[in-house]
Amino acid sequence: MAISKIENKTAVKIALLEFLRSKYILYAISLILFIIFWDISAKMNGRFLPRPWAVLMELINGINEPIAGKILIVHLWYSLKRVFIAYAIAIAIGIPIGLLMGYSKLINAWIKPIFDLFKPMPPIAWISLAILWFGIGETSKVFIIVLGAIVPVILNSMNGIRLIDPSLYHAIRMLGGNSRQEILEVTLPASLPAIFAGLQISLSMAWTTVVAAELMGAREGMGFIIIRGMSVSNPAMIVGGMLVIAVTAWLLSVLMTLLERRICPWKTELEH
Amino acid sequence: MGKKSTNTLVLRIIPYVSILSCLIIWQLIVVLNIVPNTLLASPLQVIKLFIYKLNHTQPDGGLILVHAFVSLKEALIGYVLALLIGIPLGLAMGWFKPIDGLIRPLFEILRPIPPVAWIPLTIFWFGIGLSGKVFIIFLAGLVPVVINSYTGVRMTNPVYIRMARTYGATKWRIFIDVCVPSALPMVFGGLQVALSVSWMTLVAAELIAADSGLGFFITMGQRLLMPDMIILGILMIGLTGVVIGIIVDKVEKRLVAGMWR
Amino acid sequence: MENRTRALKNFKVQCVGISKSFGEGNEKKLILDDINFGVGDEFVVVLGPGQSGKTTLLNLIAGLERPSTGQVFVDGEEVTGPGPDRGLVFQKYTLFPWKTVMGNVEMGLKLSGMSKKERREMASYYIDLVGLKGFENSYPHELSGGMKQRVSIARAYVNKPKVMLLDEPFGQLDAQTRYLMENEIIRIWQAEKRTIIFVTNNIEEAIFLGDRILSLDGKFPGRLKTIYDVDLDRPRDRADTSFLKIRQRITEETMLIL
Ligand SMILES: Nc1ncnc2c1ncn2[C@@H]1O[C@H](COP(=O)(O)OP(=O)(O)OP(=O)(O)O)[C@@H](O)[C@H]1O
Ligand SMILES: [Mg+2]
Numbered sequence: 001m002a003i004s005k006i007e008n009k010t011a012v013k014i015a016l017l018e019f020l021r022s023k024y025i026l027y028a029i030s031l032i033l034f035i036i037f038w039d040i041s042a043k044m045n046g047r048f049l050p051r052p053w054a055v056l057m058e059l060i061n062g063i064n065e066p067i068a069g070k071i072l073i074v075h076l077w078y079s080l081k082r083v084f085i086a087y088a089i090a091i092a093i094g095i096p097i098g099l100l101m102g103y104s105k106l107i108n109a110w111i112k113p114i115f116d117l118f119k120p121m122p123p124i125a126w127i128s129l130a131i132l133w134f135g136i137g138e139t140s141k142v143f144i145i146v147l148g149a150i151v152p153v154i155l156n157s158m159n160g161i162r163l164i165d166p167s168l169y170h171a172i173r174m175l176g177g178n179s180r181q182e183i184l185e186v187t188l189p190a191s192l193p194a195i196f197a198g199l200q201i202s203l204s205m206a207w208t209t210v211v212a213a214e215l216m217g218a219r220e221g222m223g224f225i226i227i228r229g230m231s232v233s234n235p236a237m238i239v240g241g242m243l244v245i246a247v248t249a250w251l252l253s254v255l256m257t258l259l260e261r262r263i264c265p266w267k268t269e270l271e272h
Numbered sequence: 273m274g275k276k277s278t279n280t281l282v283l284r285i286i287p288y289v290s291i292l293s294c295l296i297i298w299q300l301i302v303v304l305n306i307v308p309n310t311l312l313a314s315p316l317q318v319i320k321l322f323i324y325k326l327n328h329t330q331p332d333g334g335l336i337l338v339h340a341f342v343s344l345k346e347a348l349i350g351y352v353l354a355l356l357i358g359i360p361l362g363l364a365m366g367w368f369k370p371i372d373g374l375i376r377p378l379f380e381i382l383r384p385i386p387p388v389a390w391i392p393l394t395i396f397w398f399g400i401g402l403s404g405k406v407f408i409i410f411l412a413g414l415v416p417v418v419i420n421s422y423t424g425v426r427m428t429n430p431v432y433i434r435m436a437r438t439y440g441a442t443k444w445r446i447f448i449d450v451c452v453p454s455a456l457p458m459v460f461g462g463l464q465v466a467l468s469v470s471w472m473t474l475v476a477a478e479l480i481a482a483d484s485g486l487g488f489f490i491t492m493g494q495r496l497l498m499p500d501m502i503i504l505g506i507l508m509i510g511l512t513g514v515v516i517g518i519i520v521d522k523v524e525k526r527l528v529a530g531m532w533r
Numbered sequence: 534m535e536n537r538t539r540a541l542k543n544f545k546v547q548c549v550g551i552s553k554s555f556g557e558g559n560e561k562k563l564i565l566d567d568i569n570f571g572v573g574d575e576f577v578v579v580l581g582p583g584q585s586g587k588t589t590l591l592n593l594i595a596g597l598e599r600p601s602t603g604q605v606f607v608d609g610e611e612v613t614g615p616g617p618d619r620g621l622v623f624q625k626y627t628l629f630p631w632k633t634v635m636g637n638v639e640m641g642l643k644l645s646g647m648s649k650k651e652r653r654e655m656a657s658y659y660i661d662l663v664g665l666k667g668f669e670n671s672y673p674h675e676l677s678g679g680m681k682q683r684v685s686i687a688r689a690y691v692n693k694p695k696v697m698l699l700d701e702p703f704g705q706l707d708a709q710t711r712y713l714m715e716n717e718i719i720r721i722w723q724a725e726k727r728t729i730i731f732v733t734n735n736i737e738e739a740i741f742l743g744d745r746i747l748s749l750d751g752k753f754p755g756r757l758k759t760i761y762d763v764d765l766d767r768p769r770d771r772a773d774t775s776f777l778k779i780r781q782r783i784t785e786e787t788m789l790i791l
Contacts, residue, residue, distance in 0.1 A: 023369070023372070023373045023376075025373075026369075026370060026372075026373025026374055027373060027376065027377045029373075029374065030373065030374045030375070030376070030377045030378060031377050031378075033374075034377070034378055034381075048396065048397055105279070105283055106279075106282075106283070106286070109282075109283045109286035109287055109290070110286055110287075110290045111290070112287065113287040113288075113290050113291050114290060114291065114294055117291070117510075118510075120468075120510040120511075120513045120514045120517070121506050121507070121509055121510035121513070122468075122471065122472035122475050122476075122509065122513070123472075124388075124472060124475055124476045124479065125475050125479075125487070125490060125505070125506045125509045125510075126506060127479065128479070128490045128491060128493060128494035128502045128505075129499065129502045129503065129506065131494060132311060132494060132497070132499060132502065133311055165627070167623060167625070167627045168627060168629065170595075170597050170615065170621075170623075170627070171621075171623065171627045171629070172640075172644070173597070173614075173615035173616075174595060174597075174615045174616070174617070174619065174620070174621045174689075175617055175640050175641035175644055175688070175692060176616060176617030176641055176644045176645055176692065177644045178644075181644050185629075185640070185644070186629070189629070189631040189632075190629075190630075190631070192631070204386075207386060208386035208387070208388055211386050211388050211389050212386075212388040212476045215388065215391060215392070215476070215480050216476075216479055216480060223388075223389075226389060226392040226393070227391075227392050227480075229392060229396075230392035230393070230395055230396045233396070235393070235396060238392050238393045238396060239393065241389075242385055242389050242390070242393065245385065245386065245389045246381070246384040246385040246389070247384070249384040249385070249386060250384040253384070264631070265672065266630045266631045266672045266673070266674060
């Protein structure tokens with residue numbers, strides 16, 4: 001009798017532990033606790049922290065109520081537009097430079113030292129100079145986003161070429177390939193996964209940089225929204241803007257992953 | 273790709289030629305007034321300003337090295353805090369399921385927010401002083417530190433864990449004696465990434481709101497329309513970033529050496 | 534030298550006075566020394582222990598390395614570089630990971646400028662021959678080790694090379710797959726005869742496959758030691774007494790050098 005009682009007790013305990021171990025339950029608990037904690041702190045300190053509800057309302061209002069003359073979606077669009085323009089430029093310049101650096105030691109010897117000098121200077125640090133040169137408009141923003149986005153593109157294209165397994169070159173040569181075919185059939189496809197990894201990093205870097213650039217002087221864009229929230233002392237606007245920024249960052253990375261699966265379907269092998 | 277013996281010597285000289293010719297071209301662009309001096313300062317002007325700023329507080333109110341020191345201090349405090357909290361947190365998340373389950377969702381929310389997006393809220397909360405800067409650097413450094421520590425534990429060779437289990441080691445002991453040591457290389461691998469993210473975020477924060485520091489120095493240069501000040505500021509940021517990187521690298525090597533002895 | 538060249542004259546592949554060393558000055562290491570042999574329309578196995586320079590020897594014939602002294606001839610022409618008249622199957626898997634099985638097999642034909650339709654047809658035939666029908670659209674990472682080497686064999690075969698060079702192609706396979714692949718390579722070879730030089734470190738594999746076995750000395754530098762003729766009918770039986778007798782003999786003689 002006593003034994004079965006103990007067994008029962010342990011059974012309950014085990015069941016409880018199992019329940020607590022299931023990660024989805026834990027996730028739910030975690031999120032609920034987080035929201036409750038947030039709400040309580042906001043209630044006690046309303047001037048500094050918006051309540052979750054207020055943030056949601058702010059976002060819903062943003063759908064059709066303009067902030068500084070434009071609704072939220074338009075602000076988001078401005079940021080995205082800047083990113084895409086700069087990103088396209090960074091890719092168009094960065095990939096050829098990186099490939100050439102990886103391909104030719106001579107070109108690498110010319111470019112690499114300059115590249116190494118520029119690398120430790122965060123792109124954002126250039127904003128003042130860019131504003132001095134191009135004024136506060138689109139050009140200065142696009143300029144520093146290009147600076148931020150181009151570094152991973154160059155680095156990864158370069159390494160993509162450097163790290164190609166030399167036996168693949170041997171294989172193509174044994175099959176009768178000439179040097180032009182070697183580049184087309186081995187160098188380019190073999191470096192593609194690394195280049196793509198660079199593009200992924202580069203896109204998130206571009207998104208970070210656009211926000212930073214907009215913080216420093218813009219009349220539209222997501223960075224503008226949150227700095228505006230700060231200057232009009234509206235914490236709900238700041239946090240709402242941060243949420244949109246985060247969700248966009250996440251969507252962009254998902255998009256890149258999907259794209260990668262389409263463009264490099266063989267890449268799973270490299271990741272094991 | 274080419275003849276070896278002649279090339280190696282050439283390849284060793286070219287980088288110096290490359291940098292030198294860039295400097296000369298830069299100097300010429302300014303001297304020949306291809307770009308007006310109001311937009312670009314020559315390398316010599318920047319060096320002159322640097323020497324001047326070594327013992328003059330004009331026009332921005334601080335010596336250049338003091339600005340660098342302020343930025344350095346903010347960066348290091350925030351960064352060390354990120355390590356002190358991030359490493360144990362990441363390691364624990366990697367091994368203890370309940371901790372992982374409770375912290376992970378919060379972390380996944382935090383993760384996609386670019387650190388610079390925290391700047392307005394931080395200024396709103398803390399103002400433009402030291403505490404705000406530290407907070408923001410802490411946030412910026414935390415994410416990569418946690419991710420690397422977490423991954424490090426997760427990548428522990430399961431054979432070692434199973435072996436420790438057959439010897440009857442407790443979960444805690446396995447964590448301390450097997451997982452943590454095997455995660456260390458990965459943890460250290462994240463330090464430099466965290467550092468460069470932190471440093472970049474700090475610069476942004478200082479550019480937006482500060483009353484000292486290198487970012488502030490640049491902003492003053494922009495207000496005063498002094499390109500030499502801006503360029504000096506950018507160079508100092510690069511240089512200080514490299515110096516911190518070297519410090520972290522040295523400390524890291526010390527720690528690793530001490531650990532494997 | 535003169536004599537040797539004349540003696541080897543009628544062979545398809547001729548290796549004349551080959552030596553190969555790597556490194557310079559003090560680091561210089563002689564890997565192969567004084568190698569002379571000829572290969573006709575036959576299946577020749579080069580047998581040698583690990584690190585005896587087997588891969589180096591094949592690379593010399595393939596033209597991926599140049600000999601320090603001596604010359605390699607294929608069909609009377611000196612080998613000066615890699616080329617499609619020799620088909621190489623590498624020791625480690627070297628399929629193009631971004632190409633499907635079809636893409637890999639038809640690569641040589643594509644490089645030679647053959648039209649898409651024609652090369653598809655021809656590649657299909659060889660994919661079928663190596664037993665991979667139905668896997669045309671699979672990527673290499675989806676294939677097992679044995680299948681990968683089948684693709685490698687087809688990729689080399691499709692070019693109709695004068696000589697096939699196989700470098701321990703089954704070295705990474707498990708024992709069962711290895712037996713199977715040994716049968717398979719004989720089947721493929723009998724379906725379409727080519728001159729084959731097959732490298733292995735496995736005595737049994739050598740006897741099962743080869744018309745002749747060239748045994749390499751295992752010590753630096755590697756030298757050609759003995760040439761064995763294997764006069765057994767195919768398909769060969771690994772447990773047959775005559776098989777075991779040859780095996781016994783080669784084992785004893787190669788043990789001496791180890
Ligand atoms: N490119 C090279 N540079 C320097 N040394 C080399 C080079 N290629 C091969 N060697 C050396 O030559 C020796 C023989 O190598 P090789 O790969 O030809 O042997 P192997 O018989 O194929 O060995 P295994 O059975 O392991 O495949 C090795 O000691 C190797 O280190
Ligand atoms: Mg070998």
